Amino acid sequence: MPRPRVVFLGTGGALNPERYQASILVQAAGTTFLLDVGGGLGVVRRLLACEVDPLGVRHVVLSHRHLDHVGGLEPLLMYMFYAAYRTEAPPPPVSVHALPGSAAAIRAALAAADSSADRVFGERLAWRTPAPGAVTAVDGGATLTLVPVDHLPPGGEAGAGVISADGVRIVYSGDTRPCDALIDAARGADLLIHEVGGTDARAELLHRVGHSTAADAGRAAARAGVRALAMFHTPAPVWVAPGDLLAEARRHAPGVEVFLSEDGMVWPV
Numbered sequence: 001m002p003r004p005r006v007v008f009l010g011t012g013g014a015l016n017p018e019r020y021q022a023s024i025l026v027q028a029a030g031t032t033f034l035l036d037v038g039g040g041l042g043v044v045r046r047l048l049a050c051e052v053d054p055l056g057v058r059h060v061v062l063s064h065r066h067l068d069h070v071g072g073l074e075p076l077l078m079y080m081f082y083a084a085y086r087t088e089a090p091p092p093p094v095s096v097h098a099l100p101g102s103a104a105a106i107r108a109a110l111a112a113a114d115s116s117a118d119r120v121f122g123e124r125l126a127w128r129t130p131a132p133g134a135v136t137a138v139d140g141g142a143t144l145t146l147v148p149v150d151h152l153p154p155g156g157e158a159g160a161g162v163i164s165a166d167g168v169r170i171v172y173s174g175d176t177r178p179c180d181a182l183i184d185a186a187r188g189a190d191l192l193i194h195e196v197g198g199t200d201a202r203a204e205l206l207h208r209v210g211h212s213t214a215a216d217a218g219r220a221a222a223r224a225g226v227r228a229l230a231m232f233h234t235p236a237p238v239w240v241a242p243g244d245l246l247a248e249a250r251r252h253a254p255g256v257e258v259f260l261s262e263d264g265m266v267w268p269v
């Protein structure tokens with residue numbers, strides 16, 4: 001079985017015009033996950049640019065309700081539906097995973113926007129809303145666990161995603177302030193994909209709006225004892241130099257392989 005492969009499709013924060021919004025592909029145990037789907041049809045563009053067939057996506061993991069993480073869900077699903085329709089095939093089976101409170105909010109927003117995906121996919125689209133911390137078996141022997149983290153709105157059930165497959169554990173923070181539950185979930189992981197909103201120079205602002213600094217990401221990686229830390233959700237360079245993010249995280253994570261992900265980057269390299 002090939003080792004899990006991560007493709008960073010979109011690595012930008014909500015207001016970064018130089019990167020696509022959050023969307024990370026994980027191919028593992030013969031199946032395909034998308035961790036968040038920000039950026040409208042940009043998700044499909046990024047999949048095609050990275051030579052991944054959008055029809056192969058089997059699991060979409062939504063960390064929380066904000067549009068820079070879920071705005072591409074309807075365009076992705078409708079692209080998949082019509083790509084199958086063109087060949088007279090049924091739409092492929094897709095599972096969408098989110099904590100119950102996040103899923104309810106996202107589904108209400110989609111219904112208000114007259115979303116078609118639930119209708120056209122029918123039973124081939126499954127919304128899976130596991131209890132926090134429950135381990136969900138997915139196809140191919142991989143497991144997915146959603147762990148509550150600390151983001152906005154208060155009580156909104158933002159979640160980190162933990163994928164275990166083929167002896168490799170990949171942890172995706174979604175958006176969060178520093179959060180002990182995330183560190184517990186990431187204990188000994190091979191890769192921690194952690195959001196970053198800036199450096200400690202703006203810690204007060206970033207924590208107030210539910211985000212983390214590069215130092216926070218580095219500390220989380222070091223406390224959890226992960227092998228590698230990939231920062232994503234990067235602000236535009238007019239706010240902070242990428243090199244400063246990297247240097248600050250590395251100072252707080254000795255012994256951890258730390259990198260700043262880029263759109264199109266693949267892990268392991």
Ligand SMILES: [Zn+2]
Nearest residue numbers: 014066068175
């Ligand atoms: Zn975000």
